[in-house]
Amino acid sequence: MRLVNLLFVFVLAPFIGLGIAFVDFELKAQDMSLPFKGLNASVETIEKDSKYLWQNVTILNRSAVEQDRNYKDQNRVLGNLAAKSQSQKEMSDQIYEDRILSMLGPPIGIHRSARVEIKVFKLDELGYRGYIAKLKLFDPSAFNVLLAAGGLGRRETTERAVARTGAVLGINGGGFYTAVSNGVQQAYPIGNTVIEGKFVGGFNPSSEVFFSGISKSGKFIGGTFTDYAALANLEPWQGVSFLPVLIKGGKPLKVPGEWATTKQPRTIIGEYANGDLIMIVVDGRQSDWSSGVTLERLQDKLAELGVKEGYNLDGGGSSTFIFKGQVLNRPSDGEHRPVVTNIIIRP
């Protein structure tokens, strides 16, 4: 029996060992658990950061949307303001135009093209008559100063100049003088004449003889120039010279006494405050039709019409006004006087 007990003890020995080995096996098995503790902490941090990032991104997005909406609102407001400003300007321009037209009366002739709008009016005042052309120059190439056919030294009637160029409007141009050269009488413009940006016969400084014409952009240029650079800086494109200046900045200037009080046929070029050009031809030396006008009276008339700049071109028998192929005025010589320069407007 003792042997049997001994045998049992020996037989049970491995089980006892196994029992001892498994005493804390469950606890030890926990070591096989994945290390989620550290991972959880990291994930929590990322979650927090992600949440913070989301909040910031949401704020950013909201700000961007808000900014975009503000820009669009401002854009709309500016669009409205621009439209209002444009309409106000158009209204203001129209009122000015209406005022000018109300002073000029109903037009007797109109020409409209992509290059120019011309309205022709009759001038019928006490003691003198004439014609006025008001021009809106859309394309400066419509405005031309012409030397007589044959070039410098020659003369040509305004009618002939208009006919050979197909112009819609023509008036005589700047003053001129004659000189005999090699037994032949030649005629030359006084002061400065500019054709397509080139000075004909060079620059002639003067504090009395003015230059009037247009720049390459179609802006009116007028004044006396003693310095080439002063005129060249204005980029003259077409223009002629004579004297005196009648109106400058809307104010009449003092004219020499003899010029001021003598009634003569006159040719005037000028500009309105809105940039429209004005060309006037007044007949004279014909008591049954028109005696002519003194420059003083003409200054008053120009001021009354609202002209801002006014320049007296060559007058007397040279004064001619042609519109749509017809000589509207009555040149005082009874025939057309050939002149050195003419101003024509192409249709």
Added chain:
Amino acid sequence: MGEQRPGQGRSSIVKILIALSLVILWGGMVFGGYYFARQYVELSIRNVQKTNATSVETLGGRLDTMSAQLKDIENTLRGAGLTLSSSDSTQKELNKKIENLDRQLQELERSLKTLKEAPNAAR
């Protein structure tokens, strides 16, 4: 050769039966120990696996949530980018309109000045 006594054969059979019983008992105990140990080990491992699976599932869920949130962030950022890009072009347009308005106001100012110089219609 001795003579076999009666009962001597029966005693041998009893011994053999006892030995056999002991062997069977021992075998049963070995199996019992094996079974118990196996159950114990498997249960412990299953518990750990269960814990791991739960943790992985929880973590997976959190990662999915984070992934969705990151996707949202990406979409929101893309939206913000588009809005800012649109704002940029709107701002450029705005600047152009401001310049345009400035020019128009200058023109209006000139026009109003011109209007001041207009001749008085009432002669």
